[in-house]
Amino acid sequence: MGRLSAFNFVSLDGYYKGPDEDISWHNHRSEEEDFAVDGLASGNALVFGRVTYELMAGYWPTAQAIESAPDVAAGMNRAEKLVFSRTLTRADWANTTLMQGDMIEIMRRLKHESKRDMTILGSGSILTQFAAQGLIDEYQIMINPIALGAGVSLFAGLPARLHLRLASVRQFKNGNALLRYAPLEA
Numbered sequence: 458m459g460r461l462s463a464f465n466f467v468s469l470d471g472y473y474k475g476p477d478e479d480i481s482w483h484n485h486r487s488e489e490e491d492f493a494v495d496g497l498a499s500g501n502a503l504v505f506g507r508v509t510y511e512l513m514a515g516y517w518p519t520a521q522a523i524e525s526a527p528d529v530a531a532g533m534n535r536a537e538k539l540v541f542s543r544t545l546t547r548a549d550w551a552n553t554t555l556m557q558g559d560m561i562e563i564m565r566r567l568k569h570e571s572k573r574d575m576t577i578l579g580s581g582s583i584l585t586q587f588a589a590q591g592l593i594d595e596y597q598i599m600i601n602p603i604a605l606g607a608g609v610s611l612f613a614g615l616p617a618r619l620h621l622r623l624a625s626v627r628q629f630k631n632g633n634a635l636l637r638y639a640p641l642e643a
Contacts, residue, residue, distance in 0.1 A: 458568060458569060458571070458572075459571035459572060460594040460595070461504070461587065461594055462577070462597060463576070463593050463596050463597065464576055464599070465577075465578075465584065465597075465599070465611055466480075466483045466599045467598055467599070467600055467601070467611050468482065468603050468605045468608065469601070470606065470608075471611060472607070473579070474581070474608050476605075476607050482601065482603050483601060484603070484631055484633055492629075493526075493529045493532070494529055496576070497529065497535075498532065499574070501536075501575055502538065502539055502573055502574070502576070503539070503575070503576055503578055504538075504539050504576065504583070505539070505540045505578060505580050506540070506541055506582050507543075507544060509578060510548065510553075510580075513550075513578070513579075514549070514550035514553075517529075517530050517534055518550060534551055537552050537554075538553040538554070539553075539554050539556050539567075540556060541557075541560045541583055542557065561586065561592070564590075564592050577593070581612075581613065582614075584611070585613065588612065588615060589616050589617065591640065596636075596638040596639075597637050598635070598636045599633055601632075601633055620641040621639065621640055621641060623636065623638055624639045
């Protein structure tokens, strides 16, 4: 059975996007690039919603991405990718499968049938929907030491409280902290 994790950057005040969809505040440094390369080496399939997919597909295959972060770009381009969308008709980024239909049922089936783990990158809307259904096994939250004052909450629209337990903490030299959470057992 495959596990589903979620990885996202957030500000100190809990936003994963600032006003006007701004994500330029994400504090990426070489230490986190090494972390990303290690994560991509795990072989997890990457899971996206349409918006995040289009953002990632528009950047990682480019010459700029390959020049500025060659190991991350190679991993992102090589990884198996699943994109959930009701509106996309095709997904051209290498190794991408377009997932259409009832995404909750599709993810339940994938988790049950797959031996491969999956990681949601960004994709706040699907993260919230999967969280509400108890489908996420681990939350990896990279907190950036910045307060935005406004933006989009990571769990915007969550219909009920989500109770988690802290599994681990990792501090990065640039001030970021990775918090790993697991759902509390019922």
